[in-house]
Amino acid sequence: MKNYKYIGLLLLSIGFASCDVDNTLDPIEEAMGPEIALDVKDLNLSKYVAVGASFTAGYTDGALFKAAQENSFPNILASKFSMADGGEFNQPLMSDNIGGFVAGGNAVQPPRLYFNGAGPTRLNALPTTTLGARAAGTSFNNYGIPGAKSFHLTFAGYATLNPYFGRMASSATAKVIDDAKAQQPTFFTLSEVGGNDVLGFATSGGDGSDMITPPSVFDNSFNELVIGLTTNNAKGVIATVPNITLLPYFTSVPYNPVPLDAATATAVNAAYAQYNGGIQQAFGALVAGGKMTQAAADAEVAKRTISFSAGQNAVVIVDEDLTDLGAINPAFAALPQLRQTTAEDLLVLPSSAFIGTLADPSNPASVNGVGVPLADKWVLTATELAAVITATEAYNTTIKAIANSNNNIALVDLNAILIEASGGIRFDNYTMTTSLVTGGLVSLDGIHLTGRGYALMANKILEAMDAKFGSNFTTATNGLAKADDYPTNFSPTLR
Structure with a gap:
């Protein structure tokens, strides 16, 4: 596998001198x-206009900054469109390569x-982009708004809620779609709309702090966006929503990250003996009272029994989807809804720094994920995962139907591309994967691209254009982006 860190090449120039002999050789021209x-x-x-969320903006490594914006897929596309009389492409550039916002002398985002050799870490620098300050420029072509959900793009006043749109909005009451339409695009991309509609729910472990957008709301918003962008018979490309749970934010931490020796496992099991016994007693009583079948009770007892052994162990979590015993019989109200994770559960990336810490520094038995169960925010359970996938599939049904019914719209299947990348996707001389840090495709935040x-995404859009509209970007000289022209990591010295 290739190492995707920057590698410096030392070039040595060696001169040969002779008074009598001409040592110069005719250059060999590359075929x-x-x-x-x-x-x-x-x-x-x-007049190309891009509408979308963080991917469209060029967000990478957990922030938006100038170099990342210059590598955004819309900016890459615009550079290729310039070969065919494509016009100027203006972006609301941040003030630095630090990323984040500053207000009152303090970083508010x-x-x-950057990669410090061991893992991703935040740059130790103060942003210079002032929160609330307008970006340089009077009109823009890139309406990629980090954090935007589908209905945000059609909401009047979103500029007061999202600082990225606030930097470029025509007014405080503007809609993203109306400002994009005002540019009178002749060509557009509408990408990753719907991603944030499930992402907040997923990254918060489905704890209720952010909810999945109902497909009916998504349908109305997406149709309004397409109608607006095609008002003047403009052509464009729309993209499916990738299954975000395939991203390293959800796949990097294994479900069984706790290593224990035999003695420690025995001690932990002793601490959970009372809980395990209470579960068996409670479900036995439900069976005896005719409120549950023996088979159902046995299955739930097996799911909820806490058991550690020597080697790698699953963590203990709170799962609100388990049977609430107290609601059935108040006598069992003290029994929590606990179980250990399985391979069907996804631990979110930040949990890697939390699991194994002490909830009470004075109590060595209060290990988070072992003696102290993980809260809902640290894990996306199989039930919550199913909700994310169901919504994503519904969104994609709408997106594909619109593309199939409109001759002016091409479709790029980002979901299929991400599935392929999970096993390795070829880009020039590289095989890119979704592995964190080393895979080359996904940036250090585990969600956004490098x-x-x-650049790969831009090429996939150009391929979709060729297939739908008969262009030849994929075969034309310099028609596609080259992998070596785009980085996978940025130096911490870049400010």
Whole structure:
């Protein structure tokens, strides 16, 4: 597997001198194929507008910053469109390469992550982009709004709620879609709309602090966006919503991250003996009272029994989807809804720094995930995962139906691309995967893409355009982005 960190190359120039002998050699020219001119058929790329969320903005490594914006897939596309009379592409650039916002001399949104040799860590620097200050420029082509859900893009006044849109909105009461329409696009991309509609729920472990957008709300919003962008018969590309739970934010921490020796496992089991006995007693009583079948009771007891052994162990979690024994019989109200994780559960990336810490520094038995169960926010259970996938599939049904019914719209299947990348996807001389840090596709925050990942995304959009509209970006000379032109990591010295 390739190492995706920057690698410096030392070039040595060696000179040979002779009075009598000419040591120069004729240069060997690299064999080049014939140039293929770009042909975009009847596409009008003179005014390209991009609408979407954080991917569209170029968000990477947990922040938005200038270098990342310059590597956004819309900016990459615009550079290719310039080969076919594509016009200027203006972005609301941040003030620095630190990322985050500052207000009153304090960081109110943190700077970007960098790789310190051991793992992702926040840059120790103060942002210079002032919260609430308008971005330089009077009109923009990139309406990628980090954090935006589908209905936010059609909501009047969203600029007062989202500082990224606030930096570029035409007014405090503007809608993203109306400002985008005002640019009178001849071509557009509408990408990753719907991702944030499930992402907040998933990253919070389904703890109720953020909810999944109902498909009916998504449908109305997405249709309004498409209608608005195609008002002047503009053509464009829309994208499916990827299954976000395939991203390393959800796949990097194993369900069984706790190593124990035999003696410690025995001690932990002794501490849970009373709980295990109470569970058996409670379900036995439910069976005896005719309130549950023996088979159902046995299954729930097996699911809820806490058992550790020497080796790697699953963590203990609170699962509100387990039977609430107290609601059935108040005598069992003291029994919590506990179980250990299985391979079907997804521990979120921040849990890696929390599991194994002490809830009470003075109590060595209060190990989070072992003696102290993990709260809902640290894990996406199988039930919660199913809710994310169900909503994503519903969103994609709508997106695909719109693309199939409109000759002016091409479809790029980001979901299929992410599934492929989970096993390795080829980009020039690289095989990119979704592994955190080393995979090359996903940035250090475990959710957003690297610069090279956005270049791959741009190429997939160009492929979709060729397939739908008959253009030839995929075969034209310099028609596609080159992997080596885009980074996978940014140096901490870049400010």
